Amino acid sequence: MKKLQLLLLVAAALSAAGKPASKAVGANKLLLISFDGFRWDYDQDVETPNLDQLVLDGVKAKYITPPMLTMTSPSHFTTITGRWVEDHEVVHNMMYDSKTNQKVSHKKTLTRSEWWDNGVLPLWITAQNQGLKTASFHFPGGGANYSGQAVNRVLVEEFDHPDDNETEWRQNVDTVLRWFSEEDFHLVTLYYGEPDNVGHAKGPDTEDRKKIIRQIDRTIGYLREAIDRHSLTDSLNVIITSDHGMTTVKKRPQVEEIILNKYLNLIKLASFEILDYGGFGILTPRPGKEQEVFDSLSKAPNLTVYHKDQMPESFHLGKSERLPPIVVVADLGFNLNSRFIVYVNKGDHGYHNGEMDMKTIFRAFGPDFRRNFVSEPFDSVHIYPLMCKLLQIHPAPHNGSMRVTEPLLLPSGEHNGSMRVTEPLLLPSGGSQLTAPVSVTLLLLVIFTVL
Numbered sequence: 001m002k003k004l005q006l007l008l009l010v011a012a013a014l015s016a017a018g019k020p021a022s023k024a025v026g027a028n029k030l031l032l033i034s035f036d037g038f039r040w041d042y043d044q045d046v047e048t049p050n051l052d053q054l055v056l057d058g059v060k061a062k063y064i065t066p067p068m069l070t071m072t073s074p075s076h077f078t079t080i081t082g083r084w085v086e087d088h089e090v091v092h093n094m095m096y097d098s099k100t101n102q103k104v105s106h107k108k109t110l111t112r113s114e115w116w117d118n119g120v121l122p123l124w125i126t127a128q129n130q131g132l133k134t135a136s137f138h139f140p141g142g143g144a145n146y147s148g149q150a151v152n153r154v155l156v157e158e159f160d161h162p163d164d165n166e167t168e169w170r171q172n173v174d175t176v177l178r179w180f181s182e183e184d185f186h187l188v189t190l191y192y193g194e195p196d197n198v199g200h201a202k203g204p205d206t207e208d209r210k211k212i213i214r215q216i217d218r219t220i221g222y223l224r225e226a227i228d229r230h231s232l233t234d235s236l237n238v239i240i241t242s243d244h245g246m247t248t249v250k251k252r253p254q255v256e257e258i259i260l261n262k263y264l265n266l267i268k269l270a271s272f273e274i275l276d277y278g279g280f281g282i283l284t285p286r287p288g289k290e291q292e293v294f295d296s297l298s299k300a301p302n303l304t305v306y307h308k309d310q311m312p313e314s315f316h317l318g319k320s321e322r323l324p325p326i327v328v329v330a331d332l333g334f335n336l337n338s339r340f341i342v343y344v345n346k347g348d349h350g351y352h353n354g355e356m357d358m359k360t361i362f363r364a365f366g367p368d369f370r371r372n373f374v375s376e377p378f379d380s381v382h383i384y385p386l387m388c389k390l391l392q393i394h395p396a397p398h399n400g401s402m403r404v405t406e407p408l409l410l411p412s413g414e415h416n417g418s419m420r421v422t423e424p425l426l427l428p429s430g431g432s433q434l435t436a437p438v439s440v441t442l443l444l445l446v447i448f449t450v451l
């Protein structure tokens, strides 16, 4: 081959790599389901025939580790963006402005784009920009606009939405399956508020929690039957996961609860705080009081106090601009209280993501997944590149790695229970920056070898 021809070929390959993919017609569809607060071991003390069957028919991770912090909005947004919390900046369930002291409750944040849209694009938008049709059913973050773009179809959870209505759960399954089968949606995210709700209200180690796990298990059985009924068995991949675990809150007389006002005068020393929110607290010291606040809080037992810029790297929180300068994390099961004990939850989360009680679940099945495969644990940040690969789209920059989840997939070209053969697009394995697809890199290597 002549040099000019080779150069043209290289240029063509490069320009193809730079363009967004056109609609990935060969890709199977993807349903991502989150059951909020499903601790990794919730299926181990209650009969779950459908979840057990999923292990045979698909893949399971022993557990997955959510990001710090182990809270609903931050963790869900890491799953759907593949970014650490310090990068996507959804640093709390509550929206707040530490300068004006304005605070907005979790459910009211669900449509507030200014809380979610911080320059990181979630999967819905990235997929839409590459020609796919996406929807969010109650999934945190789905109700916001990103750089002015909305998710194609959005249902936002109502303020008084009941979390545990099994009939409605089944209706929601049928609704999203119709979106796939009748309206050709490619990606739908579906969220359920259980077992988080029962875990908070009754505690994770209760009969009430087991009852909800049985209900979730029946719903998964219903889902599989409905996938068949909608003729989606050969074309729909399903990932079932969650945002964090749950632990029993320690109370008197077993322990002395942490009341922070005992250790420092909050009014005098802090200009902003969210402290009555489980085991994770944030505060902004008044000017000149930084060291006094840090030293005083350091005296409180069962608590670790961090300067934002001195947090362990593994938290991936320190670079956040939104987080106030002081972050406090209680020991597992200890609740923080600012002035009085107002928090009445029997179970909670928000603790260190290294605690086993904060770990959560990962299950997947469908035409592109192996069967009867149990994976080692991994971080939830790696789910994002896996979803991009399944949808055959170019990922936005992310912190995950395809190397971690690659073993969950059938080798390229093989297909579960289907005659159809697709050619999954090879995506860069890992790294946080979008690079040329591996296939193009290989082509270039071949060409340069010839040269």
Ligand SMILES: [Zn+2]
Pocket: 036, 037, 071, 072, 073, 196, 243, 244
């Ligand atoms: Zn949650």
